[in-house]
Amino acid sequence: MTVPAADPGMLNPVTLFMTADWVVKIVMIGLAGASIWSWAIIIDKAFRFTALNSQADTFEKALSSGRSLEDIASQAGPNPAHALPRMLVVALADWRETRARGTLTEQQGNLLISRIDRSLDSIIAREGIRIEHGLGVLSVVATASPFIGLFGTVWGIMNAFGRIASAGNTNLTTVAPAISEALFATAIGLAAAIPAYIAYNKFSIDAGKFSGRLESFADDLQAAVARRLGAPTAPVAPPPPPPSDFAIRRAD
Template sequence: METLPLATTGGELSIWELFWQAGWVVKLVMIGLLGASIWTWAIIIDKTIAYGRMRSALNRFEQVFWSGQSLEELYRTLADRKTTGMSAIFVAAMREWKKSFEKGARTPMGLQMRIDKAMDLALSREMERLESRLGFLASVGSAGPFIGLFGTVIGIMTSFQAIAGSKSTSLAVVAPGIAEALLATAIGLLAAIPAVLAYNKLSADAGKISARMEGFADEFSAILSRQIDEKVGQKAA
């Protein structure tokens, strides 16, 4: 958008000239689509980075978790940090565990349920964060061409009205208007195509991460439930 004021060079029919000649509706559509494209790419870049980070974080956490380190110790190191992904689930579960045992849990069944709930909550929060803004990509992907087409239709309409006014059927009269109108569709496609591709890729990635975290949550839940059983058994014995 910042570059638009530069658009004064070029020939009679360069893209810039076409943009400036367009009517305000078409201009609005083109500017909107350009903004959508910018935002789409911002999301794509952001998400790609975020997913990459998340994946490496998951790998690191799994490594640490299965390294045989004591869970208490791990919790202590993670508790005061800002946590993401699996560590967030782990921290949520451990916090619930701790709270229950500090106050003296009555029924192991209730404790198990609470821990599961806490983990589910953490998981859904994480997923929500991961998948945020992907909806915008989907919207741009599906609506972008239509918006561009709308600009084109309006542009061609006005250009035909102008032709009717000029009472000339020469192609030289018709061509510029149609070219400028088609530019709107071009920009729409330009925004929509990367958005669709990126949406498919990112949502697949998000699904994979989500499955990995769910798997971890289930595993951790199983571990905790074993521990609860053991503790209950110790108390009973």
């Protein structure tokens, strides 16, 4: 028996979309929109992380050049856009404000370090939220797209069985269009999910590394302030309690 040749136009994505059932069309349009959205986020994050790390490298080179912290902060301006110089500006502003009140006691120095710590933690938290913005979309696209595409596949196969029942035969030309539409929906779902999954994992790692970079700089800033105050960087252990009267009587 001779099997009819497949129509080459059947594999054309435009033809597959135009001949698809309206439910499969909605699935295809939704997956295509999710893919475009995720690619916009991927491109934005790629440029953003490249710029952030490049600016951080430049700032750290300035720190290692031997220049004073005040000089670097003055060059950065009163409200830097990057988190690292902004942390330096905030720490030095608290330092100058406290020093302007006169000689610092040990308690005032500890309060200053605590205040700087809270300010730096706030900057790190806000920066973490900013750089992770959009990663949730990539996560949703990566996890949901294959299942949405599978729904389109199941619906297309249901249509294929419907055509078999209405035609009364199992000829390949009867069911091939519906099966092709179903598999095309699955392909679009995978095309949307795979890049989103890879990008989500990469940018999550990049965000964690950048947050760790900010936390390390915050520790260095607090240590620098502690050295200026002449205070230890670690809390001093409290003195041991005096012996009780019972212990003194036993010693006698």
